[in-house]
Amino acid sequence: MSGDGLQPSPDTLIKMANALGVATDELLGLKGKPASGGKPSLKTLRRLKKIEELPPSQQKALFKTIDNFLKGAEKE
Structure with missing residues (x-):
């Protein structure tokens, strides 16, 4: 290791x-x-933990960005 x-x-x-x-x-x-x-991977879990520590308004903005990205990826 x-x-x-x-x-x-x-x-x-x-x-x-x-x-x-x-x-x-x-x-x-x-x-x-x-x-x-x-x-989820450990890396993903760590990121989710950081997101949970954000204020609700920032979480909402981030999730909106993620949702828009995923919608665009589905179209490809």
């Missing part, structure tokens, strides 16, 4: 992945997409 040579055991890695709701491949940096089952 990091340059210090310490690595979790396979059992620990599995427990960490289960606790975080991600695939072990994602923890190892081998897979950038969310684990099967439709769970």
Whole structure:
């Protein structure tokens, strides 16, 4: 994992992945997409947490922008 040579055991890695709701491949940096089952990635969850901390007016503006972007992407 990091340059210090310490690595979790396979059992620990599995427990960490289960606790975080991600695939072990994602923890190892081998897979950038969310684990099967439709769970969001850690990166997405972190962003959602930051959005939840915004004032409601800013959340509304951001969601409107996201909705407009997604509508445009559906047309492509």
